[in-house]
Amino acid sequence: DQQVKQNSPSLSVQEGRISILNCDYTNSMFDYFLWYKKYPAEGPTFLISISSIKDKNEDGRFTVFLNKSAKHLSLHIVPSQPGDSAVYFCAASAGEAGGTSYGKLTFGQGTILTVHP
Amino acid sequence: DAGVIQSPRHEVTEMGQEVTLRCKPISGHDYLFWYRQTMMRGLELLIYFNNNVPIDDSGMPEDRFSAKMPNASFSTLKIQPSEPRDSAVYFCASSLAQAGGYNEQFFGPGTRLTVL
Numbered sequence: 001d002q003q004v005k006q007n008s009p010s011l012s013v014q015e016g017r018i019s020i021l022n023c024d025y026t027n028s029m030f031d032y033f034l035w036y037k038k039y040p041a042e043g044p045t046f047l048i049s050i051s052s053i054k055d056k057n058e059d060g061r062f063t064v065f066l067n068k069s070a071k072h073l074s075l076h077i078v079p080s081q082p083g084d085s086a087v088y089f090c091a092a093s094a095g096e097a098g099g100t101s102y103g104k105l106t107f108g109q110g111t112i113l114t115v116h117p
Numbered sequence: 118d119a120g121v122i123q124s125p126r127h128e129v130t131e132m133g134q135e136v137t138l139r140c141k142p143i144s145g146h147d148y149l150f151w152y153r154q155t156m157m158r159g160l161e162l163l164i165y166f167n168n169n170v171p172i173d174d175s176g177m178p179e180d181r182f183s184a185k186m187p188n189a190s191f192s193t194l195k196i197q198p199s200e201p202r203d204s205a206v207y208f209c210a211s212s213l214a215q216a217g218g219y220n221e222q223f224f225g226p227g228t229r230l231t232v233l
Contacts, residue, residue, distance in 0.1 A: 006159070034221070043121070043208055043224030044160070089160060103148045103167060103214060105222060109159030 023090030142211030
């Protein structure tokens with residue numbers, strides 16, 4: 001059972017335009033959400049996160065939006081740059097420190113973003 | 118800090134052989150995770166440790182898979198016997214527990230396993 005889903009395997013965008021990557025989750029216990037970025041032949045690296053008490057978090061060109069009622073989050077990249085071309089993973093976390101679920105992230109399948117010059 | 122170190126980076130083996138993947142987490146981190154990446158399922162958590170103790174191994178696909186963490190600076194993932202369907206990229210990650218549920222994990226470069 002895939003608790004975190006990224007339904008778009010790929011996305012192609014023109015340089016300078018907005019990239020929107022989507023993620024849906026099913027587990028209502030998730031209270032922290034993260035986006036990771038992965039280049040070929042490298043491990044994923046942390047990009048941006050959001051707590052369930054917020055609905056938006058912004059860091060430079062990257063903004064994450066959370067809609068808890070819809071169990072949906074999205075990552076906006078504006079303006080998109082060719083260097084943003086990578087695989088983007090959505091991840092979710094549940095549980096308080098010391099709990100049995102603490103520390104565990106559940107990842108989606110990833111979306112391949114290609115930004116064309 | 119050197120980051121999470123994994124070895125080997127590439128492994129090609131024949132079906133039925135034993136495969137051992139190695140990981141050195143970031144010094145001071147108290148969580149260690151093993152993931153497998155495939156096209157179909159993305160990043161799957163196989164097992165994770167807290168302070169060298171296995172916490173959740175529900176993602177380990179079969180008894181052919183085993184993982185150990187004998188000390189805070191070393192972990193292994195072993196597949197015995199290996200099968201072609203085990204071919205994937207295996208990642209190790211580590212993190213440091215922090216209040217508030219913020220669990221940024223730092224990933225190694227991965228081991229690309231090919232089982233012929």
